[in-house]
Amino acid sequence: xxxxTTVDHKKIAxxxxxxxxxxxxxxxxxxxxxxxxxxxxxxxxxSAQVFNELITMHGTTMIFLGVMPIIxxxxxxxxxxxxxARDVAFPFVNALGFWTFLFGGLLLNLSWLMGxxxxxxxxxxxxLSGSEYSGTHGVDFYTIGLQIAGLGTLIGGINFLATIITMxxxxxxxxxxxMFTWTTFITSAIILFAFxxxxxxxxxxxxDRILGANFFDVAGGGNPVLWQHIFWIFGHPEVYILIxxxxxxxxxxxxxxARKRLFGYSSMVFATILIAFLGxxxxxxxxxxxxLGTVANALFSISTMLIAVxxxxxxxxxxxxxxxxxxxxxxANLFAVGFVPTFVMxxxxxxxxxxxxxxxQFHDTYFVVAxxxxxxxxxxxxxxxxxxxxxxxxxxxRVLSETLGKWTFWTFMxxxxxxxxxxxxxxxxxxxxxxxxxxxxxxxxxxNLVSSVGAFLMGVGVIMFLVxxxxxxxxxxxxxxxPWEDGRTLEWSIPSPPPEYNFKQTPLxxxxxxxxxxxxxxxxxxxxAEPVGSIHMPSATPLPFVMSVGIFIAxxxxxxxxxxxxxxxxxxxxxxxIVVIIGLLITFGAMALRSLYDDHGWHIEPEDxxxxxxxx
Amino acid sequence: MTTPHAEPVNGKxxxxxEKATLEGRNKLVGFWxxxxxxxxxxxxxxxxxLALRGQTNDGPTANELFxxxxxxxxxxxxxxxxxxxxxxIQAMHKGKRNxxxxxxxxxxxxxxxxxxxxxxxxxxxxxHKEFGMTTSAFSSAFYTLVGFHGAHVxxxxxxxxxxxxxxxxxxxxxxxxxxxxxxxxxxxxxxxVWVFIFTVVYxxxxxx
Ligand code: HEM
Ligand SMILES: [Cu+2]
Numbered sequence: 001x002x003x004x005t006t007v008d009h010k011k012i013a014x015x016x017x018x019x020x021x022x023x024x025x026x027x028x029x030x031x032x033x034x035x036x037x038x039x040x041x042x043x044x045x046x047s048a049q050v051f052n053e054l055i056t057m058h059g060t061t062m063i064f065l066g067v068m069p070i071i072x073x074x075x076x077x078x079x080x081x082x083x084x085a086r087d088v089a090f091p092f093v094n095a096l097g098f099w100t101f102l103f104g105g106l107l108l109n110l111s112w113l114m115g116x117x118x119x120x121x122x123x124x125x126x127x128l129s130g131s132e133y134s135g136t137h138g139v140d141f142y143t144i145g146l147q148i149a150g151l152g153t154l155i156g157g158i159n160f161l162a163t164i165i166t167m168x169x170x171x172x173x174x175x176x177x178x179m180f181t182w183t184t185f186i187t188s189a190i191i192l193f194a195f196x197x198x199x200x201x202x203x204x205x206x207x208d209r210i211l212g213a214n215f216f217d218v219a220g221g222g223n224p225v226l227w228q229h230i231f232w233i234f235g236h237p238e239v240y241i242l243i244x245x246x247x248x249x250x251x252x253x254x255x256x257x258a259r260k261r262l263f264g265y266s267s268m269v270f271a272t273i274l275i276a277f278l279g280x281x282x283x284x285x286x287x288x289x290x291x292l293g294t295v296a297n298a299l300f301s302i303s304t305m306l307i308a309v310x311x312x313x314x315x316x317x318x319x320x321x322x323x324x325x326x327x328x329x330x331x332a333n334l335f336a337v338g339f340v341p342t343f344v345m346x347x348x349x350x351x352x353x354x355x356x357x358x359x360x361q362f363h364d365t366y367f368v369v370a371x372x373x374x375x376x377x378x379x380x381x382x383x384x385x386x387x388x389x390x391x392x393x394x395x396x397x398r399v400l401s402e403t404l405g406k407w408t409f410w411t412f413m414x415x416x417x418x419x420x421x422x423x424x425x426x427x428x429x430x431x432x433x434x435x436x437x438x439x440x441x442x443x444x445x446x447x448n449l450v451s452s453v454g455a456f457l458m459g460v461g462v463i464m465f466l467v468x469x470x471x472x473x474x475x476x477x478x479x480x481x482x483p484w485e486d487g488r489t490l491e492w493s494i495p496s497p498p499p500e501y502n503f504k505q506t507p508l509x510x511x512x513x514x515x516x517x518x519x520x521x522x523x524x525x526x527x528x529a530e531p532v533g534s535i536h537m538p539s540a541t542p543l544p545f546v547m548s549v550g551i552f553i554a555x556x557x558x559x560x561x562x563x564x565x566x567x568x569x570x571x572x573x574x575x576x577x578i579v580v581i582i583g584l585l586i587t588f589g590a591m592a593l594r595s596l597y598d599d600h601g602w603h604i605e606p607e608d609x610x611x612x613x614x615x616x
Numbered sequence: 617m618t619t620p621h622a623e624p625v626n627g628k629x630x631x632x633x634e635k636a637t638l639e640g641r642n643k644l645v646g647f648w649x650x651x652x653x654x655x656x657x658x659x660x661x662x663x664x665x666l667a668l669r670g671q672t673n674d675g676p677t678a679n680e681l682f683x684x685x686x687x688x689x690x691x692x693x694x695x696x697x698x699x700x701x702x703x704x705i706q707a708m709h710k711g712k713r714n715x716x717x718x719x720x721x722x723x724x725x726x727x728x729x730x731x732x733x734x735x736x737x738x739x740x741x742x743x744h745k746e747f748g749m750t751t752s753a754f755s756s757a758f759y760t761l762v763g764f765h766g767a768h769v770x771x772x773x774x775x776x777x778x779x780x781x782x783x784x785x786x787x788x789x790x791x792x793x794x795x796x797x798x799x800x801x802x803x804x805x806x807x808x809v810w811v812f813i814f815t816v817v818y819x820x821x822x823x824x
Contacts, residue, residue, distance in 0.1 A: 158646055166638070
């Protein structure tokens with residue numbers, strides 16, 4: 001119950017972590033199944049239809065329901081602490097964001113049980129995703145499930161933006177914010193400006209499929225390429241939503257374990273902003289082959305390649321941070337250091353793809369698959385592992401086993417390289433992406449086998465991480481405030497896990513790496529910016545959960561509103577939108593309750609402020 | 617021990633009650649951000665409409681369909697309702713709760729008038745001009761863009777309605793003031809969007 005009603009950002013972080021981890025597991029199993037199918041030529045492990053469903057759900061699940069929530073978990077756990085805040089700007093909205101994400105994700109995955117998963121690829125290109133070519137409810141689950149989940153992401157992003165704008169501790173100017181907070185800030189801004197585009201795209205596709213509208217239907221005057229524009233105007237910024245937080249994590253971990261401040265802090269900030277800005281200008285590099293014309297292709301090609309400049313600045317700054325540092329290769333740092341070359345390689349293949357004439361050869365081959373897995377898995381997922389090992393003690397008060405962590409790193413890293421390195425060559429040799437099988441003796445056999453073996457190895461790595469979590473959870477909650485001893489930012493100045501109110505007294509920030517600065521001045525604690533006093537806390541509430549349940553019901557109702565159930569009662573319920581209306585009434589009812597009864601919260605008095613950590 | 621409370625209540629409201637507390641300031645910032653997202657949302661809908669507005673698929677064209685006097689009347693009503701919501705905020709800054717509620721009430725009534733005209737317009741098109749969601753890409757784009765705006769108006773009416781209720785239940789306080797302020801911002805936003813719709817959909821449809 002506690003977990004359903006909580007509005008504490010640290011607990012919401014744990015919820016995001018569990019839910020994201022769960023979906024990551026599902027996406028991982030789907031990946032393994034795909035690789036089993038492609039392990040040998042002419043395999044018939046799964047049917048072509050199921051294969052399409054597997055690749056669609058793998059991509060969709062991983063991006064929207066796996067890695068993004070884990071990113072949100074770290075942001076929720078860390079950002080308020082890094083800026084010296086007691087809470088986020090909108091605790092209620094924060095909880096609402098989590099629950100809508102979860103129910104959207106559940107809806108999407110219900111499709112496996114309710115007559116067919118989406119099968120038009122994670123990009124859902126029209127007309128493939130139209131009712132004509134995709135006759136099950138699969139794509140409806142996609143449009144409506146993602147719509148609901150996306151709502152959660154959007155309000156989560158607004159919450160982070162407002163939190164960082166209004167809740168920073170005294171002295172924490174923008175140019176003193178830790179890099180992870182900076183990347184959270186910019187990522188949230190991208191979310192704010194990119195997600196509404198996909199919201200509209202999904203609405204249009206829903207209308208085409210359920211109401212018979214003609215947006216993407218050529219016969220009715222519609223235009224399928226319009227979908228691609230809308231999708232990628234969202235989709236390209238989305239890849240920066242994924243990678244910027246990883247940049248932030250790396251920028252925290254490397255300085256800590258090199259015992260040096262981040263090289264070129266201001267250029268890092270500037271590069272982050274520039275990447276976000278350029279990220280909105282380059283969407284059509286996914287569409288070179290749709291026939292945009294040479295001028296458009298050239299412009300998008302050049303603007304894409306420009307992104308390599310700020311990205312390169314970041315890479316060099318990390319290298320210079322390590323240069324001459326007293327580097328400790330903890331598990332967290334292994335992942336961070338491993339990130340750098342892998343990500344560089346993904347960037348290089350990106351620039352290759354950005355050359356329009358070359359892309360005509362690479363497009364829709366395994367080369368593209370290799371490219372984006374180098375950036376998403378070799379970049380983001382390594383970054384997430386790094387961040388999880390790094391902040392685990394802060395979140396749970398227990399340090400993960402270093403030995404197992406290192407084993408996780410090596411198995412995962414070797415498995416990753418085996419899986420995806422060879423795919424570059426498969427692509428160059430002409431193996432298409434999204435094909436269910438291939439003929440023998442075309443030089444595809446061995447490399448595909450290698451790729452599948454690598455995938456299993458990555459699976460083993462993930463299992464090791466889970467084992468590590470289980471073992472660690474048995475340990476007592478005894479991590480010190482600053483378990484790495486070289487913590488630089490504010491989160492390391494308070495107990496692990498932090499008490500409900502985070503900071504007993506709001507700290508006074510006197511420079512970049514605020515905690516490190518105090519340590520160098522010989523202090524063990526931050527200087528407080530206020531006297532000890534009563535702390536105001538928001539109250540727990542089940543309303544976000546209820547609102548999300550309502551949206552979930554409405555979504556299901558809408559999806560089946562045109563179906564014939566062969567049963568008068570069910571037909572009556574669904575075909576007259578009664579289910580939709582019930583769902584919306586639940587949601588709006590909860591909203592009205594929220595609006596009529598104010599939540600005055602409660603206070604923690606000074607005499608109760610000594611206990612350590614929330615129990616998790 | 618009695619504790620210093622977050623809300624400065626000494627009987628009198630501060631000059632700008634919407635910004636008096638951290639919660640209030642958060643609300644304002646958060647709402648500006650939200651409007652940024654809404655701008656992208658409508659931007660995408662406008663782009664879609666512009667891309668598809670010529671695709672009438674042998675169905676009615678914009679020129680055959682639109683009846684400008686009706687739309688002009690709707691526009692006028694909505695613009696006036698923005699003005700009345702400005703009066704509402706002025707009343708709030710003077711601390712006059714009843715005047716505030718009255719102006720908000722007038723805003724809601726005007727909003728309802730606008731919505732009524734829009735529903736009448738859609739009804740006419742569907743019933744007498746055989747112009748429905750499925751007729752053409754143009755029709756789909758038209759109903760989606762204008763309908764989305766209409767849904768925003770409807771939501772705004774419900775929202776401001778609830779806030780009027782709160783004003784009577786709880787009075788004008790530093791808790792209710794940010795809500796009033798933010799809902800007025802929202803109302804201006806949908807008004808601005810309508811100005812674009814009037815230009816891009818109706819005027820351009822008649823002459824362009
Ligand atoms: C220097 C940076 C980058 C450049 C120049 C670049 C360029 C490109 C290009 C041109 C494509 C289209 C290939 C095609 O479909 O023919 C592509 C695909 C892709 N990229 Fe990147 N990219 C870069 C970084 C990233 C990052 C940071 C991510 C994710 C975190 C990413 C994720 C993806 C994904 C997911 C696709 C495939 C989308 C699909 O068709 O399903 N890329 N990239
Ligand atoms: Cu891209």
